[in-house]
Amino acid sequence: MEISRRTFIKKSTQGGLAFSLASGLYLPRTVWGANEKVNVGLIGCRNKGFNVLKDFLNTASVNCTGICDVDSKLLEERTAELNSDFSQSPKTYSDFRKMLEDKDMDAVIVGSPDHWHCLHTVNACQAGKDVYVEKPLANSIAECRVMTQSAQKHKRVVQVGQQQRSGVVWNGVMDYIKDGKLGKLRQVNIWANFNYGIGAKKEDDRSVPQGVDYDFWLGPAPKRSFNPTRFHGNWRHFWDYGGGLMTDWGVHLIDMALWAKDITTPPKKVMAYGENLSFEDHSRETFDTMSVVFPMEDYVINWQHTAGIQSGPYDMLYGVEFVGDKSTIVANRENWILKLEGSTDKEEAEREASPYRKTSPHNDMGNHVRDFLAAIKSRKETKCPISIGENVAMYAHMGNIAARTGSGLLEWDSERQAFQGNKEANDLLMPEYRKPWEFPKA
Ligand SMILES: NC(=O)c1ccc[n+]([C@@H]2O[C@H](COP(=O)([O-])OP(=O)(O)OC[C@H]3O[C@@H](n4cnc5c(N)ncnc54)[C@H](O)[C@@H]3O)[C@@H](O)[C@H]2O)c1
Structure with missing residues (x-):
């Protein structure tokens, strides 16, 4: 019998394992039902991030449970679009840290400008989310380093948005x-x-x-x-x-x-x-x-x-x-x-x-996204780690x-x-x- 995510968390909690109250961290989903959908959130909704989210939704194997931006007009527009085109009703956030508190969110897409990638990615790793982060990885060499260290430390699956690797x-x-x-x-x-x-x-x-x-x-x-x-x-x-x-x-x-x-x-x-x-x-x-x-x-x-x-x-x-x-x-x-x-x-x-x-088919983005979603479940390396x-x-x-x-x-x-x-x-x-x-x- 496959254990659903919620049963797993409940069992683990009973065993005292699932939530580390002191750090605010929780145990990410490790057991997946056959057709269980991945819950994703998006940080940075204007252009590429939103297009990546659409590629995720086109796989029909994800729910969008949250979107975050510092431009409230964009948040409204994107919510309406997700509702009409994909029947999705994500929660909206202006502060990414609030969105990362959602314990049911498995992964986040980082589609913010480059100077934000490091904070968004490191915080997401610390919150136990897997991350699809747009390229370039960050806006400096030191930020790239700490991001890699964070993904390794928290055992997160990361796909960098260099979709040519899946082309x-x-x-x-x-x-x-x-x-x-x-x-x-x-x-x-x-x-x-x-x-x-x-x-x-x-x-x-x-x-x-x-x-x-x-x-x-x-x-x-x-x-x-x-x-x-x-x-x-x-x-x-x-x-x-x-x-x-x-x-x-x-x-x-x-x-x-x-x-x-x-x-x-x-x-x-x-x-x-x-x-x-x-x-x-x-x-x-x-x-x-x-x-x-x-x-x-x-x-x-x-x-x-x-x-x-x-x-x-x-x-x-x-x-x-x-x-x-x-x-x-x-x-x-x-x-x-x-x-x-x-x-x-x-x-x-x-x-x-x-x-x-x-x-x-020439669908580099679709291939890249599917590779990430498969890696979330298998915990294997992505095409562009x-x-x-x-x-x-x-x-x-x-x-x-x-x-x-x-x-x-x-x-x-x-x-x-x-x-x-x-x-x-x-x-x-x-x-x-x-x-x-x-x-x-x-
Ligand atoms: N893989 C590709 O082919 C490809 C193509 C285009 C862009 N990109 C990458 O995608 C990223 C985004 O580029 P873009 O063209 O979409 O930029 P953009 O300026 O159009 O969009 C960035 C969005 O992030 C939001 N944002 C900024 N700070 C934020 C914060 N603190 N919290 C939440 N949201 C915040 C902005 O308000 C905006 O909506 C960049 O890293 C870029 O290099 C990749």
């Missing part, structure tokens, strides 16, 4: 490379040129929109007056909240270069150039023009972005080129092409690639730090978790949290 295109590419078909992989060239990377048109500071708790939105970031060009969606172009295209797309695409050789360690060196060279009427701190080189043991990863344009090599605005001795692969989320060295015969190349083309999210976030943040400090070359000391001999760069490893928020302990 049919990328899995085909990886199989091809790992079967040695490319020959020796020596360069991975990555580019991401997007219009939005220059930020929004400049505007004056103004009063906070009605229904928004702006101080709570800022959270641990420095206090400043309200400006729409730094708020919803636009925050990613300001260092206090995000890292520009380098972290926004870098973690997706650099991850492909690391996966190709199963690299799970940070770079030893990084060289970078980053500047704002154009579109002065747009509002941003992060760089519109950037090149970063990661010299690896036996290959080199090259990153570049030119924000404000919507075109790029191979007529692709973003992409990854894997250059090997025998062939080259050019890939994006929709497709990959193979070019055989010394041959221009496209049909021959397609014959070679076709056994590696996956036929399953927190260690992978942390590692690639380090590459992206190191690129930004090298460019911001104009260091030319930075060398990373893994033992000390610091750059060698560069105080300015080391000062950017960890943000100073604004009171009353405190940098969390695992």
Whole structure:
């Protein structure tokens, strides 16, 4: 007989095990009925977080029991949408800590801006929730570290929102490379040129929109007056909240270069150039023009972005080129092409690639979400566990730090978790949290 969750909790409570009253923690669900649904909550409801929640609900194997945002208008709109489109009636919260007190909530989606990921994730782990956290894992290297420690300490299943790990295109590419078909992989060239990377048109500071708790939105970031060009969606172009295209797309695409050789360690060196060279009427701190080189043991990863344009090599605005001795692969989320060295015969190349083309539907997000939901029940590792999210976030943040400090070359000391001999760069490893928020302990 399968023990339902409630019976299990009741039995455990009787045995004095389930709730630790002193710490406020409780025992997360460990036994699942065959068709028992996962109860999920969402923190950050505007854009990606809400889309991820819809992917969860489309599996028909979850209930949405809570949604949280600091913008009350959004909470109202999202509640109405969940009600009409998914017959869900979640409780609404303006303070994530209140939502995390819900003992029946199994997992949370963290869809807040990057500067909030650490506090949201660590608190969720401490409350015994499994976590689907959007990428990049966090807005600094030190925050990523404590998040991984927290997930490990509290034995939480985490899926980082790098859905390419569950993507049919990328899995085909990886199989091809790992079967040695490319020959020796020596360069991975990555580019991401997007219009939005220059930020929004400049505007004056103004009063906070009605229904928004702006101080709570800022959270641990420095206090400043309200400006729409730094708020919803636009925050990613300001260092206090995000890292520009380098972290926004870098973690997706650099991850492909690391996966190709199963690299799970940070770079030893990084060289970078980053500047704002154009579109002065747009509002941003992060760089519109950037090149970063990661010299690896036996290959080199090259990153570049030119924000404000919507075109790029191979007529692709973003992409990854894997250059090997025998062939080259050019890939994006929709497709990959193979070019055989010394041959221009496209049909021959397609014959070679076709056994590696996956036929399953192009639904990277759906696959990624289902993988997480299965891992909640099996307690097995997800396709993108927190260690992978942390590692690639380090590459992206190191690129930004090298460019911001104009260091030319930075060398990373893994033992000390610091750059060698560069105080300015080391000062950017960890943000100073604004009171009353405190940098969390695992
Ligand atoms: N995986 C992907 O392909 C992908 C795509 C887009 C965005 N993202 C990631 O998703 C995250 C969100 O990005 P977005 O574009 O949706 O941003 P957004 O600004 O549109 O939405 C963020 C939401 O979080 C809310 N929020 C802010 N502080 C909060 C707090 N303390 N408590 C509760 N809610 C809070 C905001 O009010 C807003 O509703 C980012 O980390 C981003 O990098 C991932």
